[in-house]
Amino acid sequence: GxxxxxxxxxxVREGDxxxxxxxxxxxxxxxxxxxxxxxxxGLQLLTYIFSNMDMKQDQxxxxxxxxxDKHLSLRIADTQTGDSAIYxxxxxxxxxxxxxxxxxxxxxxx
Amino acid sequence: KAGVTQTxxxxxxxxxxxxxxxCSPISGHRSVSWYQQTxxxxxxxxxxxxxxxxxxxxxFPGRFSGRQFSNSRSEMNVSTLELGDSALYLxxxxxxxxxxxxxxxxxxxQGTRLTVV
Numbered sequence: 001g002x003x004x005x006x007x008x009x010x011x012v013r014e015g016d017x018x019x020x021x022x023x024x025x026x027x028x029x030x031x032x033x034x035x036x037x038x039x040x041x042g043l044q045l046l047t048y049i050f051s052n053m054d055m056k057q058d059q060x061x062x063x064x065x066x067x068x069d070k071h072l073s074l075r076i077a078d079t080q081t082g083d084s085a086i087y088x089x090x091x092x093x094x095x096x097x098x099x100x101x102x103x104x105x106x107x108x109x110x
Numbered sequence: 111k112a113g114v115t116q117t118x119x120x121x122x123x124x125x126x127x128x129x130x131x132x133c134s135p136i137s138g139h140r141s142v143s144w145y146q147q148t149x150x151x152x153x154x155x156x157x158x159x160x161x162x163x164x165x166x167x168x169x170f171p172g173r174f175s176g177r178q179f180s181n182s183r184s185e186m187n188v189s190t191l192e193l194g195d196s197a198l199y200l201x202x203x204x205x206x207x208x209x210x211x212x213x214x215x216x217x218x219x220q221g222t223r224l225t226v227v
Contacts, residue, residue, distance in 0.1 A: 035218075042114075042200055043218040088153065095166055096206070097143065098216060100153035 004091055006101035013109050018076040020104045022089035025070060033098070034063065034074045035088045043088065046074070076106075084108045112137065114203050114219035122225045128189040131222045135182050135203030141165075142184040143216065144176060147198040156199075159184050160206060188224075196226045 003025045012018045024032065030051050035043040049056045049063045049072070056063045062075040072089055086103040093099050115134040123129050135142050143166075144156040155168040159178035176186040182203075188195055202216040 033215075042116075042220040043202075045215055045217060048215065097155040097158065097166055097168070098145075098153075098202075099155075100145075102152045 004089060004099050004101035006087075006089060006104045008102065009105050009107070011107045011109060012079050014079060014081055016079055018079045018083070018106055018108075020074045020076075020087050020089075020106065022072040022074075022101055023070055024072065024089070024091045024099075026091055026093055026099070027067075027070065028094055031092050032063075032065065032072050033090045033092075034061075035090060035100075037086045037088065037103070039085075046087075079106075079108050081108045081110060114201055114217055116199075116201050116219035116222050118222060119220065120223050120225075122227060123191050124227055125191055125193060127191050128187060129191060129224060130185050130187045131199055131201075131224070133184045133186075133201030133203075133219060135184070135201075136217055139203035139205055139217075140182050141204045141206035141214075142178055142182065143202045143204070144184070144186050145200045145202065146170075147200060147221070148196075153200070156186065191226045193226050196224060198223050 006022045033048040034046045036046050037043050047058050049065050060077045064073045086105050088100050088103045090098045090100045117132045141160045143158040145153050147153045158166040162178045173189045178184045198221045200218050200221045202218045204214045204216045206214045
């Protein structure tokens with residue numbers, strides 16, 4: 001079945017770049033998403049990328065997609081303390097439901 | 111434009127009871143999906159409703175059910191609650207149509223945190 005994997009934890013210093021990685025298994029996925037979850041809150045859609053794209057940039061966020069390796073990454077430039085949260089990547093499977101990774105907890109140190 | 115609204119935000123129930131959670135989607139969105147989030151299992155899909163019909167269902171027991179009303183608002187119900195049902199229940203709405211498209215974005219509510227004691 002489909003599976004999405006992420007590393008569990010990332011710690012960076014304020015002002016540095018953060019790179020959160022994700023691998024997925026469903027080669028038929030056409031859209032891949034990144035969501036952010038702050039403590040006690042729901043999921044906030046950050047960005048998404050279509051599978052025929054290699055890269056998408058949106059302000060401080062850059063998404064890179066390597067479809068051959070089924071690898072997705074989210075780069076946050078100039079990371080701020082307000083970026084501390086859990087980040088989920090997700091793919092939409094063939095039945096159009098979202099399959100989420102386990103989430104990467106990003107800690108930004110001042 | 112108002113986002114997805116879930117009520118209540120917090121609930122405490124006793125084992126064996128039943129519970130109903132509510133979700134009001136973004137205006138104009140006809141698709142509502144429900145997800146369960148637990149520390150052990152992560153985010154798991156429960157079901158999706160579109161135009162008052164369940165269109166997709168995850169691997170949850172029959173104790174979990176839902177419905178959607180003509181105004182697209184949705185409720186989910188869990189009967190005979192178990193301790194393991196303690197979770198954050200998230201609702202998402204999207205502009206999915208009768209013809210599926212992969213690029214529709216799902217917008218999530220704040221969730222209802224259910225604690226079963």
